[in-house]
Amino acid sequence: MPNVKILDRSQGLRTEILSIVTNISSCLGKDPLDQLEVHIAPEALHDSAERCDAPKCHPDTRVAVQADLYSWIEHGDTANPHKLKWVTGPAGTGKTSVMGSLIELCKDNGLPVVSFFFSSTGSTGRHTKTAFVTTIAHQLAQHRQDLKGEIAAAIEADTIVFKKNLHVQMETLVLGPFRAVTGGSNAVLRGVIIVDGLDECRVEQTHDATSSGSNPSPTPVRRNDEDQLEILQVLQQASSDPAFPYRILIASRPERVFREFFDPEQNPTFFSPKLDLNEDYDANADISLFLEAHLNRIRRRYNLPSSWPSPEAIRILVRNASGQFIYAATVIRFLDTGHREPPKALLEAILKMGVKTTSNPLEQLDVLYSHILGSSPDPLLSARWICSITELDCLSTSYASNVHLLLQTDPESSEAEHLLGNLHSLIRIPAPSNQATTRYDFYHKSLSDFLEDPGRCGNLYVEDRVISTFIWDGFVRACASEFVSASSFTG
Template structure:
């Protein structure tokens, strides 16, 4: 029987020079297990950001978006010209993520996908750059297995590599391993095809300056290495920090607004309404076709090329609050524009005492929480959460399992609700809502966990995020927020927290936090409190 592995159960160990130090996160291991979990534990990839993620994923229907998909493929597969990067740009809700998902699946089926990462605002590590490059590198080790020992060796030789510049990380962990296995892999790739990296929704990465630096680093890497058999597909809205970096000779731009989506949206409507008709026995006597061609034309015109509008409208028709053919008549009276549709859905929903609190919290949390955890954070029951969201199934994905989170169908809902001129009476005011979340978090971490020395679930979220919510609230709302009645409640909560035992909070921070970032946030928070 073999002896157990050294440091069994440790997440990160530095064994150089006979000094054994347990470290965490970006401080990198110098010891690798012989099993497949070694590199996985080291890099901690964000699997929920890959194209194979388990959530409800949008993809293009067959025979739709063919024009733009074919042009993307031509750009990726072409061995002529200087463009090594394809940038698909377009407004919110125009279908960029569905196209990138379809492209990723198509190239994966041809063994041509190297890696993928789908950013998503408000989804923890999917909304920041912390685990982005490690996730790409881990996928590289799976796509080209011969690179795995080279990646491990590079990290062993330079344990602090993830604290270096993006260009250095890419050179050592992506470029050099690929070029080192060029015989015979690289020669084959150069003759036949390039490997594709799909990076979706750059604009949903909260770290704007770092993501711009990453884009520049990739461009520099391509300029240095003309033999590198890689192509990249970026998608994003047109935002200034991205546009400055992506308007370059090495980038092939595609504007989704240049492709007529009306025929594809009509196909989408016909497909979804056909399913609704089949699944509703009460509609057996409805005259066919349903919807009529005239109604379908009206819906397509209202959509104005926006797939998220079309999807939200269909969800509204099929939300179960009335028979679909009746809801369709209401939908036909809605003016064009996503804001109008969001207002219509919110107006028709029930407004219980907890609805504003629940929706506001969901909009502003740094990552999604299961319904059970969200309820405990807000000191409610799971049933209260569900009741607060009744009638909102067309704009929120509400799971049947309380151990799963409520998700936004599209992040444009958050944009709508947090801008008062757009949302009006439904406005979620971020500064006071952030401070409310802080108070909920502080109450949560004052409850000792059972039978362990670390927090978990909503308490873990509270321990790691309350400082960030505090800073975001004061940054947007100003120090006068602390002089309000809500500010007084916060001061009372922070005093109670500081007066109690901090062991569980400290243990959780040491185990799970990005310590440099956490200490920086704490320092800024203390500074704001002193000024206030």
Template sequence: MQQTTSPSPSGNILQSASHVIITGGSFVVGSQSNVTTTVNEPNKWLEFLHRKVAHNAILNAGGRADAVKCFPGTREEVLARIEAWIDGKGINRERRIFWLSGPAGAGKSAIVQTLAERCMARGVPMINFFFFRGDFTRNRARSITPTLLYQLFTLYPELKPLVGAVFGEKPMILSQTQYDQVEHLIQNPIRTIQEDSIYHQPIVLLIDGLDECNSAGKHEQEVLLQVFHGLISCENSPFIVLVASRPEPHLTMTFNEVGSCAESIFLDENYRPSDDIRLFVVAELTRIKNTHHLGRTLDDHWPSESSISAIVDKSSGQFIYAATVLRFIANSSASPALSLDKVLGLRPVKKSSPFAELDAIYTYILSQVEDWDATKDVLAAQIFNSAMREPMGRPVHITLHTILHPVGYQKHELASYTSDLTAVVKFEHRRDELIFYHASLSDFFCDSMRSGEYHIDIDAFTERIAPAHIKGIWDLASSIVSFLVVARVNQPTPSVDEALTSCPPHFEWRRTIESTVDPFVYWFSWFLEILQKLYFHKNNQLYQLILRNWLIWFRDLNIVPPGIDFESAELANAIWKEIITTKSNLVKGETPCAQQRAKKTPLWRRILQAP
């Protein structure tokens, strides 16, 4: 079991962060916030636009862990049909939007990646955006217009002065709706340059993983579909759009509204995926046999036809199963024959589950982990982090070490605990985070019926780390992270109650961060709201005790004038006024450490008295 360690300056979560913004009531660790920028100066708009581009969302971006394409010779029927649509052959040209859908792991992203590369090879004008839920730089809609525009500049450099004029007239255009952004920055400028051309070649817009856009839930995905429909429906539009996603109900209904304007493919057995999977499996096992360090121990008849058929049959038409199995065999240090035998000996937990076979593979891979308790914590921290939200509901990214350090984990340990899981996850050292190769993996862990003994209870994880974060506060950043962690608590436990009622750790407010006072007040006010939700109706007496405790802690930071109001939480103002008017005395409920801290000169007074 890990021992809790005390924070030290070397563990400062802001020390090595490259994107730390504290402004306008928003605090983000390792992420980005919206920043208002003036773009009226010549060419400043272009620099501003480039900062908004999601580079990982573009074809062949170096930061994409999921950049896969179709194995040669596979999905040819699907690719041919879509390319015929792109070329306007044999399909109603009025259908200018194409929906490529299918279950998780069916290979949609590989098809879009392959289409994009083929468009480039054939000289077909093409722009693209690859959404991915696990990458915060490309799982939101706000960067889609800048990213598409960035690619259009490469195809049509003459667009730049037209777009620059738009920024001159509308410097806040990127803060407006998706409709306005696409209309003024893409639709109108493209129409202008094409009016001067006698050749109107279609521009292909490829959108992959729309269902992984997390900006504002399902509504934002629907809005983007409607925006794309508007883009291709305007008069003389050069655009045609392909969207790939899972067949989520809300997307199905939105496509139904589009009606006759849409062409579609659902990746099912009609396209004979088992034939393609067999081709892929045979080729990959041959490669493993030729490259694995124990490949020379395999006999001439390995793999057997029955083994190949077993993998194909268990794939159920989804490439994700075959890809996971083959990655496991290739990455295992054991003989490929032994690894394949272990895979074939697995049995699904539940026959009724569509992911039963995949779950069986996940379960076996997890059974090989040496220290499951530690690995489980790292996985739980990643799932916890992916759902982290700041007060306005925007995602907040913090490092795995930041989440796990208060419960005793050191940064250099984290990658080791997931080293047995290379078939399903990737540890990103630069960003100190895990990348799940498949979106279904998180669902697997959180569903006890699917994962069984490998179930990850995020509520229990939160209730365990919350007391450690509260007691481990030692600076501005760690206090805000603690507020974020407490906000994820659904049902307070005795350990959470004890941590919130104990004397919170005190830290000195450095003069170098005086500009962060207002944002910190914003975060603290939000924290009081969280306390109200947790305790006010369930245990009002305990709520008042905890509220008083933290208001005294906040007062003793000596950072704000006594006249501040806390209207966000019940009873907060009354208790606040009480403790600031009797600060020279030991107020009922105050601890000796709080009384001692109260003797210090407030920062706000030192600021006013400074020469």
């Protein structure tokens, strides 16, 4: 079979040439793979330091949905042969937890996993599209040694690829290299790319040079959903390529751009199956199991009687959750964060909030958020701080030291602890020793959604203009203070 021998020799020669190119580039201090690494968002990886407290499914919960997704990753679906699947559900249904636990399951079984976890409250690389394809390509190169030389050669051939649009980056850094190593034929499907929280991708802020005045306002060039759609199209581009050997899972809320993209009537040339965590799986049994395990742990820690909590209390909490794991998780954190009141009294207060029959599954979560925020000595000012921290995070200045510098009326006071000290079940508050390098973080985006909707948060609502004025006044105050200089800022 001379054709096979010729192909083998040409592939071997190509590998040698690529190896030489890579070695020369490395010797010159311009290793293309090092250049690639500079352009990734490491914080978006499943096991990044920024995600060290990321949620995962409690043991023995969400077993059926994980098994369903794992089976699809490993074997596919003969009825729907596409390599792309959408996992959706409202806020708080546990999408991120399921994706995190699924990744661990894949790793335990030796299945290659590439991941990107978007977050609107995380580092800049996690809430914009800029480093999406490069981060995917970098992980693929780690999994596939045969790709490294091809990716390096592609970067050498197009040194400004990192400045090009995502479609070009996907073709240059991922699909082209895969075709080179597979000969362009149908690849054996082995592995998965998991993209979580794509609905939290935000347009990067740019300054409008045409604005009048000395302080041009940041103006998005595009809408958020346009960048989200671009990523969806890029992933469709990859999944449709015969040489691409990975399946793709996308987890997001059911926002319009996703519903339309995955709607066969609106996108007839492409149809992919979806899995709705809210409709396709009954979460009540798993929520009950989660609550029982954690409440028993709290009972043992505080030496409460074995009759606590009562079965009726568990039933009420499960009913209040309405399938939202975030409700159950917030209840547990609220009982377990060292409030002055004992857990027994706190749980009684939660149960007395009342149970309503409602079509809004987030109503009880809203009631819980209002109750927790009400434990602050100044709930409205605390809400203003939380909204301001979210805004500062978009500007990458949300290190705790910067937040305090801007928002505290007295730099020497402990205003932050005074206002937010009772809110540890909602916010990760940096320790005093780490405030210059650590950001405030929120356990779930549903808190900011709650505060941004006056119909949900009621008298805790803070208008955007009030937040802008609050931050600007803090900036002026900090600059005017004889004890503060511009060099005090970090990040």
